[in-house]
Amino acid sequence: MKNRKIYLGIGILLSITVVIFIGINVIISERREKKMNIDGKNKENMKLVFEDDFNENGAPNKEKWRYDIGGSGWGNDEKQCYTDELSNAKVQDGKLIITANKEKYAFNEYTSARLLTKDSWCYGRFEIRAKLPKGVGTWPAIWMMPENSDYGAWPQSGELDIMEHVGFDQGTIHATAHSLKYYWKANTQKTAQIKVDNVDTEFHVYAMEWRPNKIDFFVDNQKYFTTEYDPITDKEEKWKSWPYDKPFHLILNIAVGGSWGGQKGIDDSIFPQAMEVDYVRVYDLGIKK
Template identity: 30%
Template sequence: MKKNVLLLLIIAVSMLACKVTTRSGKHGYLYTQKAGRAEKQWKLVWQDNFDGPRLDTGKWTRIPPNNAAWGRHMTSDDRCYQLDSGKLYLRGINNPDTLKDPRPFLTGGIYSKGKFAFQYGKIEIRAKLECAQGAWPAMWMLAETDRYGHYPKNGEIDIMEHLNYDSIFYQTTHSYYTLNLKQTDHPPHYGTAALNPLDFNTFGISWYPDKIVFHLNGKPTFTYPRVQGVDPSQWPYDQPFYLLIDQQLAGDWVGKVNPGTLPVQMIVDWVKVYQ
């Protein structure tokens, strides 16, 4: 009997030691990495392989339109979404019915807001980008809990942004520190990396309490560190963030859309999060 009790205690302790994540929020959708795991081997805690017949609404919501430059053409229109052979297709198209909806373009995008958010760990997204004039596919993250107030005080993490036909993509952090205080060089808040957008690539970050390491196909490309002795707004990255993946069109940064180069799409193979 004593041996059995001892064995159960050992198993219980082992299970606790293996636990990597504290879950909270409604239905436990906030995944916070347990302290002291930054240098240990991470474990897969959340994923989507897009291998079902339709979008998993337990994980994702189609992004509604908004007044931001990136979101003006967002829609839930089925023509901007397709699941086929284990891949998600997010499309930017010419609007076929401007009498019903006056916007010239429609774009597809998904986010995990209210359904999945995480604090620290590693995220990887395998996808292929198509090119068009005015195309702006993006993979990025925003704060779920608004710990510090309204945007940009909670920060933004841009895992990948690609413009038009470029052979590079951008990886960026935005915050009150970079946007309002204009502290974009102490430390540098963005980097670029070369890629062939017509190939499948794996984009991601490794997110620690003191730095965010951006990567492409498993190789580090840019690091944004936490800096001591500066305004506290430099590091709002100590709270859960949710994920956005969208095929954007138009905006001051990317420029005007050439309708003749549409449709365009981002093809997403899978998303994986480790902690």
């Protein structure tokens, strides 16, 4: 009888241990799955299709990048002239460094750089690890524009802003989707903001996951903005509210001043100012085009 009680006690103890072990593993698994779904880091079904780790010093890789050049204001009353000079864009110590300088160039008082990928993509995860400039008058951006104007001139063919930051509002990161129906000049753009500490002293990962009817935006794997196509609200032709079914290229730049970046003026004492990019990665999500 005594032995039976001992065996029974051992059996109960083992059963409890197994249940606890299984329970803990289920919780861990659920938490891991939840985290991966929330933070956008589940890349099991993603394929890396573009990468630049900026490991070769000198000019940006000509096989991957091209430049916008000029100082026409770029539709935003920007004050810089974009150049292809090494003083404005170079690769050094494992980073792409885009620098805005206070210097006369052509008819402008400032210079900077605006780089565009030679490749373009329709759908995917776009991931950029970067450290931003600081100071009133700076306007760095990581964004995407259509390779072709299939639906017409801006904003008809769309624009996707993965990260924008204006120096007079330090630490506020903006993400925005523009279309004919929703864009900033009409004050109808779909947008969101998130406060991020130390954007000018630490690297942060800015990311976007673009799917056929849904686009998610992240900072350091925290999703803070989602925009979706709504067939009920947007009953007219789909492209007017959702032109995001064509290839877009990626753009990295620092503007100086402008209709938004220059709302509080430009502090000339801050220059030069740089945006440093540790890497750029693009993943295919396995979506059939």
